[in-house]
Structures are given as C-alpha cells and as structure tokens.
Amino acid sequence: MDDLRSNDPEGVIAADKAHVWHHLIQHKPFETIDPRIIVEGKGMRVWDIRGREYLDAVSGGVWTVNVGYGRERIADAVRDQLVKMCYFAGASGTVAGAEFAERLISKMPGLSRVYYANSGSEANEKAFKMVRAISHKHHGGKKGKILYRDRDYHGTTIGALSAGGQQERNARFGPFAPGFIEVPHCLEYQAQPELAGPDYGVKAAEAIEAVILREGPDEIGALCLEPVTAGGGCIVPPTGYWEKVQEICRKYDILLHIDEVVCGLGRTGTWFGYQQFGVEPDIVTMAKGVASGYAAISTCVTTEAVFDAFKDADDPLGHFRDISTFGGCASGPVAALENMKIIEEEGLCENSAAMGEYLLEGFRKLEAKHEAIGEVRGLGLFAGIELVESRESRKPLTEKLVGRVQAEALADDVMIGAANRSVPGYNNVLLFAPALIATRDDIDRIVAAVDAGLTRALA
Ligand SMILES: Cc1ncc(COP(=O)(O)O)c(C=O)c1O
Secondary structure, three states: OOOOOOOOOOHHHHHHHHHHOOOOOOOOOHOOOOOOEEEEEEOOOEOOOOOOOEEEHHHHHHHHOOEOOOOHHHHHHHHHHHHHEOOOOOOOOOHHHHHHHHHHHHHHHHHHOOEEEOOOOHHHHHHHHHHHHHHHHHHOOOOOEEEEEEOOOOOOHHHHHOOOOOHHHHHOOOOOOOOOEEEEEOOOOOOOOOOOOOOHHHHHHHHHHHHHHHHHHHHHHEEEEOOOOOOOEEEOOOEEEEEEEHHHHHHHHOOEEOOOOOOOOOOOOOHHHHHHOOOOOEEEEEEHHHHHOOOEEEEEEHHHHHHHOOOOOOOOOOOOOOOHHHHHEEEHHHHHHHHHHHHHHHHHHHHHHHHHHHHHHHHHHHOOOOOOOOEEEEEEEEEEEEOOOOOOOOOOOOOHHHHHHHHHHHHHEEEEEEEOOOOOOOOOOEOOOOOOOOOOOHHHHHHHHHHHHHHHHHO
C-alpha cells in the first residue's frame, strides 16, 4: 500500500472504496460509482483526482475555507510552529494561543476569555458544560436548562444533538440528554400560523419568552442560537427579533450563547454574525472559518463574568474541570492568527458584504425566470434560495428535486450546497457560502450555474 499516490488514481479510489467511511453520505451507490476525491485547491477552485476543475461555492463543502485554498503563509506559519512546539496540554499556555486570543478579543468588545477546543460541536459542548456548572455552583441546580431553536444545528455529538433543532439530523440517535428545550424558529417565509402577520420578528422572539414562562425563568440558564441559521435553511432573523431576544435574556437573567461556527470570521460581512444585529452575547462559539480548515481549531469565548463564575480557590470542584486534548495543538491558533491577518489585510469582511449583496442581486434577477424560486435570502456570503412547488402555496420542492438542481450545477463544474436530511419536509433550500475572496466573475458563474441547473432540473 506504500505506492498509493495521487498519480495512481485507481489505487487511491480502490483504497478509499474499500476502507473509508465517508461523512454524511449513503455508501450503497459506491458499489457502482466512485466517491469524489479532491486533491488540490487554489483560491476558489478545487481539482478532483481525475483532474476535473470545480468552482467551489461552498468553501470546502461545509462553509469552512473562508480565505480560500492554497495559502502558503498559513502553511508556513503552521510548519514553523510545529517544529518549534507542536503541542502542550491546555493547562499551560502557548505563544500562539496567547497571541490569537488577544487578537480575537480585539474583534469582540464585551468578551474577554478564549477557551480552545477543536470542533464546533466541542466548543458548544464546552458552553453547555459552563452553563450547567454555573447552575450547580451558583444557583443550587436551578438555571440549568438550555434553550435551542427549531431548525438550528449545534453539532454532531449527543450533547450537541440534544440542542439540535433539526429532527432528521437527530432521528435514530436518541435518547438525548435531558434539560434542552426547543423554542420556535423565526423563518417568516414559512411562518407558524399563530405568529404570522405584522411584527413577525417580535412575535417570534415573544414565542421564546412563552417557553421561558412555561418552563419557569429560574430553570433556564441559557439560550443558544445561530445568528443566521445555516444548514436549517439560511434563516436571517426578521426585523425586531434580536432586540427582543436580547431584552428577554436580560429580563430573565439568561445567558445568551451565540453559535458562530458558520457565521464567524467574516462570513456574513462583519467579523461575527451577531455584530450585524447589535447583540451582546455572554458566550460565543466558533470553528470552521477560524483557521479556514488549515488546522482544526474551535473556541468558546466568554465574558469576564462567566469566567469569574469559576474562580474560587477554596472549592476543589470550582474551576472549569474540562479539557480538550487537541485544544492544546499549537497549529490551531497559529493558523487562526494568519487567517485573521489575511481577512484584515485583504478586507475580506468588506468583500463578503459587497459580494454577498451582488450574489443576492444575481439570484433575485432569476426570480422572474424561475417560478420555483420562493425566496432568496442571505447575509454577506452566506446565501440561500428556498425552492417551492408554487409561490402561492409556498409548498416546499422535494429534497429529490432540490438535489437535482445541485447535481445540474455540478455538471457545470460549480459546487453548490443544499439542506439535506435536516428539517423534515423543508430540505428545500439551496445553500451558498463561497470563500470570502470571491470576485464578481466568480459570483456571475455561480448564478449562471444555478440558472442552468434550475432550467435543466425542473424542465
Ligand atoms: C451552526 C453550527 N454549529 C456547530 C456545528 C458543528 O461543527 P463541527 O462539525 O465542527 O463539530 C456546525 C456544523 O456544521 C454548524 O453548522
């Protein structure tokens, strides 16, 4: 097996087919077709093992490679770090860890502490554990329940799935952890009948308050929300929503935990998604774009008040008794630091905002031609197109047909995303998250591929 190289495509494919268990995909078709193997990336483009070139409109499939592929300066920084000091457990510090934390905090006024881990799920688990530990230490076991929202996703572990608002993601993995309570989604286009109408944003937030009152405010410790729901259908919260959510959290002394795993690091056009809405969170988790996939790193960032809740030298169980072995890998923060410098130097937050607008404009121009486009929505370079059987009924297009549009775009060598096996009956949203370096030409090509894909798939 030593001779497996990318210049031996058949050998690599055979080894993959024989031994790799791929994420999130049914393997039965691989009995007759080959899995896709990506061997190279540059900017927004990737090549597969057979040499075919694609424009990647999903930043590595799951909205991760924010600064694009082939960044030698990140690789160089990681290499230099690894030969000097690759790893030490996080009870000690590293130079890169201190430097990145300082720079990250400079982008997040009101927050001051950075806890390192290595996946989005893990960062969210840390946040949940902090809330539970604060409940035990400071509230006599009260304020331990955690609210999450219908259609949001916070990760793949059993704890994170317990806070998962996507029932198809969760299906067959229960039983889940107790103490996680669902609140309604805030997608106005598919509004809950009892909330539909004027001031939907305020009403959707008040629906959270109703859940709090039902459960008892002194039982609720935190509310965990995505700033813009990503895989659940690209849901940008409606006007009035966030202000009301913030007010409710303050009123009932509930920690606001924002999951920036997708929206962080420029994806929506500001450093963090919550900054679009003037929100002041207590806990922010992030992963994916933190190092753009050049290293596995996530962080759970908190206020000093949350941090201080764990300071008690007289209590042997008082500190945050949690560890992430690989949260001590120095490659993570060093890659994250370079990644952040690139975003700053190249103005990628600004580009995300500008190109995001251009992308939405391009999609909206397709509305006149394609009846199946129910709603175009997004923020910065995270965008979605909700596909429907008819605009009048807003009945979702089937997941199968949505998949066909995606496949047709791929036939034009453009990789686009789609909600899949997430929200029962509502996996009808095409999803886009090109790298933040996208140009107008790249966007034109993505829009053209969607146009052609819709035409061919729904003819
Ligand atoms: C909003 C959100 N949170 C958390 C996660 C989990 O991240 P990870 O797959 O790194 O555990 C994801 C993954 O897609 C996500 O979209």
